[in-house]
Amino acid sequence: xTTSITASRFTDPASERSLERTAAALTEGxxxxxxxxxxxxxxxxxxxxxxxxxVVLTGASETLRLSGIDEDLNESGxxxxxxxxxxxxxxxxxxxxxxxxxxxxxxxxxxVAAVTETGSMVIASASGSQLPGFAGAAPSAIWIIGAQKVxxxxxxxxxxxxxxxxPLENERAMQAYGVPSAPxxxxxxxxxxxxxxxxxxxxxEAIGF
Numbered sequence: 001x002t003t004s005i006t007a008s009r010f011t012d013p014a015s016e017r018s019l020e021r022t023a024a025a026l027t028e029g030x031x032x033x034x035x036x037x038x039x040x041x042x043x044x045x046x047x048x049x050x051x052x053x054x055v056v057l058t059g060a061s062e063t064l065r066l067s068g069i070d071e072d073l074n075e076s077g078x079x080x081x082x083x084x085x086x087x088x089x090x091x092x093x094x095x096x097x098x099x100x101x102x103x104x105x106x107x108x109x110x111x112v113a114a115v116t117e118t119g120s121m122v123i124a125s126a127s128g129s130q131l132p133g134f135a136g137a138a139p140s141a142i143w144i145i146g147a148q149k150v151x152x153x154x155x156x157x158x159x160x161x162x163x164x165x166x167p168l169e170n171e172r173a174m175q176a177y178g179v180p181s182a183p184x185x186x187x188x189x190x191x192x193x194x195x196x197x198x199x200x201x202x203x204x205e206a207i208g209f
Contacts, residue, residue, distance in 0.1 A: 010164040013147035013206045018117060022150050023202055025119030029191035032199045039067035042144050042201045047072065049142060049199060050079065050107050057082040057102060059110025059123075059130035062172070063144050063208030073109065099132075108133035109142040111208055113165045114149050114157035115200075120190050121145075122157045124165070124183035126173070131187045142199045148206035154188070161186070168209045 014022070023033040036042050046069050050056060056079045064070040074081040082101050089098045110130060112121045121143065125131050134141055151157050161183060173181040192198040 010151075010160050011148050011206060013204065014150035016204070018150050019147060019202055019204065021117045022115055022119070023200075025117060026115070026121075026200050029119045030195065030198070031119075031192050032196065033202060034200070035202045035204065038203060038205045039063075039144075039207050042203060043067050043069050043072065045201060046109065046142065046144070050109075052078045053080060055080040055082065055106040057105040057108045057130070057133055057138070059108065059134070060125075061111045061144075061208065062168075063111040063146060064109065066207055067144065069109070069144065099129075102129050103132035103137040105133060105138050107140040107142065108138040109144070110134065111144050111146075112149060113161040113209070114151050115145050115202075116154055116157055117150065117152050118154075120154055120157070120188055121200075122154070122161060123187045123189070124161055125185050125187075126181045126183070128185040131185055134189070135187055136194070136197075140197060140199075142201065144201050144203070144207075146203050146205065146207040149208075150202075165209045 019035055023035055026033045036045060056073050058064055058070050058073050073079050074083045082105050085101065091098065108130065112123050114122045123131065123134055151160055166183060169181040173179060
């Protein structure tokens with residue numbers, strides 16, 4: 001029963017009231033926030049937010065994959081995809097060039113492990129490759145967040161990361177790379193000091209981990 005209750009609180013969509021509290025707190029922290037109905041609406045909004053030809057980095061994200069946003073940005077040819085170009089780098093000799101490309105795209109887009117009703121977002125990464133851009137290096141950042149990722153506070157956010165997200169990400173990483181994942185680097189975003197840089201699209205539906 002306990003396991004079922006724990007799983008449910010991390011997979012059930014938050015209420016409209018909870019979404020509104022979260023949006024208000026994020027707005028107070030300097031983020032531009034929109035509450036959208038579903039992934040289809042987010043996909044359409046992203047096309048409006050990112051100009052054609054922009055240099056774009058997509059963070060590793062089931063939300064982006066499932067919504068079709070990852071395909072739009074990396075495979076459509078409408079954008080300069082850092083992910084698509086990454087195959088051209090020699091990892092043994094071009095480490096600095098790789099990290100520069102990952103850190104300062106025109107736009108970085110992804111999701112989070114959790115977002116709190118008090119206005120904090122928690123992002124975890126095994127390698128840290130997506131964190132510089134989200135932390136402030138990229139001039140524009142967008143987060144697509146399913147309603148099941150809304151939690152009351154940071155303590156619950158870390159429980160969600162460890163108890164819910166990590167097992168699912170481990171399974172995905174094993175299938176994709178043959179090695180487990182780990183939250184080796186964790187970024188907490190409490191506010192955005194640069195006006196207009198960070199946009200949060202909060203969805204009323206659950207999507208992703």
